[in-house]
Every structure is written in structure tokens, then in C-alpha cells.
Amino acid sequence: MKKIFVFLLLTRCFTSSSYAQNVNTILQKVKDKLNLVNDYEASGEMKTKVVFLKVPVASVKIYYKKPDKLKIKNEKGISFIPKGAVSININNVLTNNAFTILDGGIAKLGNTNVRVIKLLPEDDPDSYRDDVVLSTLYIDDNFLILKAKTTTKDNGTYELEMSYGKYAGYGLPDKVIFTFNTKDYKIPKGVTFDYSEDQKKAPDKTKARKGTIQITYKTYLINKGLSDAVFK
Amino acid sequence: MNKVSQPVFKKKVSVRNISFTFDELYLMPAIIEVKNLTKQFKDVTAVNNLSFTVNAGDVYGFLGQNGAGKSTTIRMLLTLLQPTTGSIHIFNKNLQTNRKKILTQVGAIIEKPDLYKYLTAFQNLFFFAKISGVKVLENKIMEQLEMVGLSERAHSKVKTFSQGMKQRLGIAVALIHDPELIILDEPTNGLDPQGIADVRNLIISLSKNFGKTVLVSSHLLTEIELIANRILIIDKGNKIVEGTSDELLDPAKTIVALNTLDNQSAKNKIVATQWGQYLQQSKNDTIILKFSKDRIPEFVNQLVQLNIEVLSVTPRHSLEDYFLSLTTANQHVEPVTV
Amino acid sequence: MWNLLQFELFKIFKKPRTYIAFGAIAAIILLIQIALLTNGKEYVKFMLSSLDDTLDIPYDQIRNGYWIGFAILNLLLIHVPILVALVAGDMVAGEANMGTLRLLITKPISRTNLLLTKFFACVIYTFILVVWTAFLCLVVSVLLFGTNDLVISKEFELLQIEKTDVLWRYIAAFGFGTVGLIVVASLSFLLSVLSDNSIGPIVATVAIIIVFTIMSEMQIPIYDKTVKPYLFTTHMLGWKGFFYIDSDVDGQTIKGSIQHFSSIMKSFAILIGYIFLFVSSAIIIFKKKDILS
Numbered sequence A: 001m002k003k004i005f006v007f008l009l010l011t012r013c014f015t016s017s018s019y020a021q022n023v024n025t026i027l028q029k030v031k032d033k034l035n036l037v038n039d040y041e042a043s044g045e046m047k048t049k050v051v052f053l054k055v056p057v058a059s060v061k062i063y064y065k066k067p068d069k070l071k072i073k074n075e076k077g078i079s080f081i082p083k084g085a086v087s088i089n090i091n092n093v094l095t096n097n098a099f100t101i102l103d104g105g106i107a108k109l110g111n112t113n114v115r116v117i118k119l120l121p122e123d124d125p126d127s128y129r130d131d132v133v134l135s136t137l138y139i140d141d142n143f144l145i146l147k148a149k150t151t152t153k154d155n156g157t158y159e160l161e162m163s164y165g166k167y168a169g170y171g172l173p174d175k176v177i178f179t180f181n182t183k184d185y186k187i188p189k190g191v192t193f194d195y196s197e198d199q200k201k202a203p204d205k206t207k208a209r210k211g212t213i214q215i216t217y218k219t220y221l222i223n224k225g226l227s228d229a230v231f232k
Numbered sequence B: 001m002n003k004v005s006q007p008v009f010k011k012k013v014s015v016r017n018i019s020f021t022f023d024e025l026y027l028m029p030a031i032i033e034v035k036n037l038t039k040q041f042k043d044v045t046a047v048n049n050l051s052f053t054v055n056a057g058d059v060y061g062f063l064g065q066n067g068a069g070k071s072t073t074i075r076m077l078l079t080l081l082q083p084t085t086g087s088i089h090i091f092n093k094n095l096q097t098n099r100k101k102i103l104t105q106v107g108a109i110i111e112k113p114d115l116y117k118y119l120t121a122f123q124n125l126f127f128f129a130k131i132s133g134v135k136v137l138e139n140k141i142m143e144q145l146e147m148v149g150l151s152e153r154a155h156s157k158v159k160t161f162s163q164g165m166k167q168r169l170g171i172a173v174a175l176i177h178d179p180e181l182i183i184l185d186e187p188t189n190g191l192d193p194q195g196i197a198d199v200r201n202l203i204i205s206l207s208k209n210f211g212k213t214v215l216v217s218s219h220l221l222t223e224i225e226l227i228a229n230r231i232l233i234i235d236k237g238n239k240i241v242e243g244t245s246d247e248l249l250d251p252a253k254t255i256v257a258l259n260t261l262d263n264q265s266a267k268n269k270i271v272a273t274q275w276g277q278y279l280q281q282s283k284n285d286t287i288i289l290k291f292s293k294d295r296i297p298e299f300v301n302q303l304v305q306l307n308i309e310v311l312s313v314t315p316r317h318s319l320e321d322y323f324l325s326l327t328t329a330n331q332h333v334e335p336v337t338v
Numbered sequence C: 001m002w003n004l005l006q007f008e009l010f011k012i013f014k015k016p017r018t019y020i021a022f023g024a025i026a027a028i029i030l031l032i033q034i035a036l037l038t039n040g041k042e043y044v045k046f047m048l049s050s051l052d053d054t055l056d057i058p059y060d061q062i063r064n065g066y067w068i069g070f071a072i073l074n075l076l077l078i079h080v081p082i083l084v085a086l087v088a089g090d091m092v093a094g095e096a097n098m099g100t101l102r103l104l105i106t107k108p109i110s111r112t113n114l115l116l117t118k119f120f121a122c123v124i125y126t127f128i129l130v131v132w133t134a135f136l137c138l139v140v141s142v143l144l145f146g147t148n149d150l151v152i153s154k155e156f157e158l159l160q161i162e163k164t165d166v167l168w169r170y171i172a173a174f175g176f177g178t179v180g181l182i183v184v185a186s187l188s189f190l191l192s193v194l195s196d197n198s199i200g201p202i203v204a205t206v207a208i209i210i211v212f213t214i215m216s217e218m219q220i221p222i223y224d225k226t227v228k229p230y231l232f233t234t235h236m237l238g239w240k241g242f243f244y245i246d247s248d249v250d251g252q253t254i255k256g257s258i259q260h261f262s263s264i265m266k267s268f269a270i271l272i273g274y275i276f277l278f279v280s281s282a283i284i285i286f287k288k289k290d291i292l293s
Helices: A002-020 A023-035 B022-027 B070-077 B099-103 B121-131 B138-147 B163-175 B193-208 B221-227 B245-249 B263-271 B274-278 B293-305 B319-331 C002-014 C016-051 C065-075 C079-088 C093-098 C100-105 C111-145 C167-194 C199-217 C232-243 C261-288
Strands: A039-049 A058-065 A069-074 A099-109 A112-121 A132-139 A145-152 A157-164 A173-181 A210-222 B030-041 B044-055 B059-063 B085-090 B106-109 B181-185 B213-218 B230-235 B238-244 B254-260 B287-291 B310-316 C150-153 C158-161
Touching (some): A023 A132, B044 B070, B044 B085, B044 B213, B044 B238, B059 B070, B059 B193, B121 B163, B213 B221, B254 B263, B263 B274, B274 B287, C016 C065, C079 C111, C079 C167, C093 C100, C167 C232, C232 C261
Parallel strands (some): B059 B213
Antiparallel strands (some): A039 A058, A039 A210, A058 A069, A099 A112, A132 A145, A157 A173, B030 B044, B254 B287, B254 B310, C150 C158
């Protein structure tokens, strides 16, 4: 009983201290951390999980440069990168300053308490992000974004889940899971001539049409100065 | 004259590891022995119960009109057709069971000598020799082409050849593996007079100088008369007559065609007498006998004694006359008799 | 036998018709390559258009030598069998028509040997045709377009094979394809034995292949379980099976794997069965056949 009381008390203290902070302050602290990074070149492994896409695990390099340049390259082969994958770098979600910031309260991600902040972009026709309707961020006590949800006008909802390790000081994750909406894969009729020993089965349409890519970062080279040519 | 009597056992033959014993080739005089051969195509009997023997060294003339069954018979001798019934022995061996061994020693032209048009004369000869099991040397091929007068065109494609040249090349192909038995189906077809004479001389030479046995078919008696020592005439698949050309062409051995009011009963009466031995097979109703012309009056006397009502007794003076009459007889309802 | 085989091959390669096949394949492949060199991106887009909204597709990388090789093989599905039929259908009937068959049969070779040798010559021709096709469609494509990972579009999924994992699949596929084409050769050969002119067997073979291919590809339930499993054209596509890479539960492809290896082997066995059936039927018929040509 005593133990439970202590636990509840601690929880209360923790949440209240977190809650006490202004969402703007929290967001600023997150940004400050991220602003430490001008550019990076990261290498890692990318796993793609899409119902109709069977691809190998790819060794990729991810290049980032302020304010919103991002490139994923598969040096050895081909990779299908989901549209909107630029937001795997959270900077790209936050660069647009013209937000309306809403406090979404406190929530729990697994066992971790997080602060929910919603961003409503103000109209900015010049930005590539004008597609975005709403971004929701789940920020932990260390001002690290654990999860981000972006709802777009045309491309459905992207979800980003991140876990941190060595590079937490820069706000850079060790692992990112990017979830995106997929459309049905169709091929023009009569062009495949498949070998059909395996009974052809149309994919289950009731299944959620979502795909993920999961990037596990191995190394980051931070602020070494990247030329713009990399992003072309 | 009779080439059968010529000594043909000139050499012991061991060809391409397939040896024919002396006996097989020479002491046994019969090179081809056909017994009761019949070939039925659906409703048509192309060859009917045909038997004949070709002896070693023979130039055997196979006479008959187009469609008489000559080609069908030859195709059966060469295993192109399966006999419906009957047996064929060549080199004293059953053709069905010893096909490969026998064919090593047979060279043939069947109807048109069709060869590979897109290959040269040399290539045609070279490969046919090879698959006949002969190791061929270039000069042997050139020799053969020389023999048929094509050495200058050795490396021209066959499609550029005239009919006569193709025929000669066909003969060269038939002879390239030095066979003991040569079967030539209408070898002078499409040849000019000089070509015909050349082929004729070649056949005679093959027999006389090389001791080969030749079976040659033709629808022209004039051709066969000049080269064959034995002749078989067939018509509508039936054997009409077989004999040595000396016999068949000898005026002393005349063919006599008899027509009476009732041929069947006349035949029965004749069989019972000494004249029965002279009776020949005949496809149509006419009674055919073969005996010396001098004996015709004696024969007529016998007919009178037998109370046979004679319509005509017709002697034939030459084989050609006989051949022509036979073939016309079969084309018309009744033979024209004197 | 060796002499006869030499003769048969010599005849095949002395015939102008033979080179039509080699020329036709070269022309088709080079035309496709030129087209893809200039408009390849559009073609890839056409194939993958449904994904364009969701994914950034590296069109230029996809359009590499391996991918073009695979695309060409798909386009040649009907052509190469026709070219095989062109020669195989002529093997016996052509000789009957020309009049040389009767001369061949009077040679001291058994009819069975004659036919087997002719068939073997067809097999060699088919093999050379496949090597020629492989050279043009793979080697030339790789020289022109380079190599990269191979992306295969199936009806319901897209497979990606790492470039270091591709070449052996091509070799296996060409091997399998040769067997499939030998089925065509043996069918054409059987029809050739039945005919006295070569047009009949060639046209008949082509007609059979087209009808069977349509039946194999149509997804009509009444054919799916009844006729389709027995059509050799269904199994001839087995070469593609080597490109159907397997994936783990996470959907990640496994290097060096094949999705349905046992199906491929079954198809292989069925094709061998067809070859055996067609060739032995040809021999049985030919042995009894009266040669009247």
C-alpha cells in the first residue's frame, strides 16, 4: 500500500512538473536541441515492410542539411523511398515556423509519459509542407520526440516512432519507424504473364493499407559540412 | 549372254566391319528373293502376291506401266514401305530383321533423285557416303563426280542443276559407298538421249566390270531390252511374266495369246495336257502360253481335238509387242486380236 | 550416329531459314533495346504507375541491364517458340517434301536412330538459339544499361533482387527455358512426322502454343483446376520462378532464395514428361509409317 502511494506521488510530481511547462517552452527546447545539427551524414540499415513490396534489407546513407534538405540513398542498389519520408528527420516537421501550437495534454507511450503537442501549420503556399494539415508530437521529459503523426491532405497520415541512444544529445534517433499509407498495387493487365504455380491470390483488401520503413542508424557524422550537390 | 552364268565370285567382301561371307554374297545366287509379296493401301492392292528372284550379277529389268506397282515393290525392297504380307530376303537374309546390314550393301535411286538443294554436289556425296558408313576421301568423291561428269560443278549448289545433272548426281550418291546391289527406279527419267545412253552404259559396266547386281525399273521396254539379262513384267500389282531376256526376246520362245468362246473351260482342258506346262499367269481372261513359234500348228490341232472353240491364236514376236499388248489389254475391255 | 548428327547439324546451319530465326531474335531484341534506351523510363512508369503516388521510384536505376533483359524475355514468350517450331517442324516434313527423306531411310540407319538424331540436332539448335538470345538480351543489355538490383513486377507484388543475386537466376532461367523450348521442338517434331510438308507442322505448333498460352494466362475458374495444370505452356513459364525471390515474415527478401522451388521442379518434371511423350509418339508413328513421299 505504501509502495503504491509512493509511486502515485512520484508520478504525480513528475507529471505535474512536466505539465507545468508551457508547450511553447517545450517545443523551443526540442528545437534548440535539434538546432545543434546543421547537417549530418548517417549510415544505417533500412527495412521496408509493404504488403506488395518484397525488397532486401538495404544499407542506406541519409543526408540532412538545414533547413529541410533530406536524402536517402541506397549506395549499392535500388530503394523505394515512401513519399513524405523527408519527415523522418523531425527538423523537417518543425522548420515551418508558422504554426498554431496546441497543447494536447499528457499521454503514455508504452511506459513513458509524454507531452502531446499539436501543430497546425498556417497557410504557406511556398512550403512543400503545404500538404500538411496537422502534426502531432509526443515529447518525453528529455525533450526528445518519441512519436510524430502527420496528417496530410492528399497522402493520408504518416507516423514516426523514434528511439534514442548515443545521439540523443543532438535529438537524433538510433531507430526510426516510419509508417505511411499505401495505395493498391496494380499492374496493367496482361503484361506480367506470371508463372502461376503458386495459386494467385489477390491481396486482402480489408487489410490496412499501411507500410513501414524502419531505419536503424549506425553512425552519424554531424556538422561536417555537406555540399548541396548531395541532395540532387 | 546370260550374265547369271558369269563368274561373279571375284572377291571376298568385308565392308565397314560388316562382313558378308563368300557364301552369302556369291555362292548363293539369289541376291533378292521376294515371296508372295502383297501391299495393300486401304482399298487398293498395289502389289499382289508377287514373287521373283534376282540373282547375283543380274541386271534385272523391272517393267510395267506407271502405277503397275514397280515403285511400291522397290519401296518395300528399300524398307520405305512395310509389306502387308509376304517376305523379302536380300543377300539371303530377311530384310525385316537384317535391315541395317543389308542396306549397307544397297545403293538406290527412288523415282526422282531428290537431293539437298541447298548443299553442293560434293557435300551431298560426302554426307551420304558418311551415313552409309563409308570413310570417304575427297579424291574418292571427286572420282565419283568425274564418273558422272559433274566434277566441274562439284561445289555448285544442287538447286542450280538441271534435271539430268541431278539424275547423274543421284546415281553418284547411290554408288558412293560401293554397294553390291544397286536398285534404280526409272533412272533415265528426264534425261536427254545422251544421258539415257550414259546411264545405260553405266549399268552395263557396273554389272560386267564390277560384278554388281542391278535391279532397274522402267516403263519403257526399249530401255530394259538393251541392258537387262532378266526381265519381270508386272501390271496392276500382278506378275505377268518373268524370264531371261534371251528367253523372252527369243523368237523361238513365242508368247501365244489364245482367245476362245469359253476361256475358263479351255484353260481347264489345256492344263490337263502337255501344253499345261507352257501356261503363263495372266491378269485378264486371255490365256497366255509360252512355247516355240514352230509348234503353233501342233497346238491348234490339240485345241481342235479338245473341242475348244477358238476365236484367235495370236503369236507375239517380240517382248515389246507383248508388253504393249498386255498393257493395252489391261487398259481396254478386250484385246484386239487377229 | 555421330556422322548422322553432323549431317543433320550441317543441314540445319546450311539452310537460310535457320538464320531467319537468329536474325529475327537479334532484330526484335535490338529494337526493344533502342526503344528502352530512349523511352525506357516511360515504360517503367507504365508498369509501376500505381505506386507513383506512394513511393519515390528510382526509374533510372530500375531500368538497368538486368531489368531490360527480363522485360525482353517476357516480350519474347511467343516469338522464340515460333522460331524453334520453324526449324523443328521442318526436320522430317521438310525432307519428305523435298524428297530426300526416302533416300535417308534407305541408308543403314534405323528409323529410331534417324529420328532421335534429328531430334537431338533440334535440341542443339534450340540450345544455340537460347545462347544467342541470352547473349543479346542479357549481355548486350548489361553492356548498354549497366547492372543494378532487379525489380520484378508480378501481378500482385513487386520483388527486388540484389544485383549480386541475379546472374545465377538468369543462368537457371535460361536452362529451364531451354527445356521449355525443347517441349515446343518435340511437339513440332511430332507434327512434322505426321506431315509431308513443313508449313503444316509449323503453323499447327504456333497455333497450339498461342491457344495454350492464352488458356494458361486467362484466369477462368473452369480452366484453372482442370486444364491449366496439364498445359505445357503453364509450365514453360517456370523459368520465371527463378526470379521469384522468397522473403521472410517481415517481407524482406532472402538472398539466394526461391519462392516455389518445388513447383519449379514439378514443372520441370512435367516438361520432361511432355518431351518424352512427344518424341516417343513421333518414333512409334515414324517406325510404322509408309514413306510415300
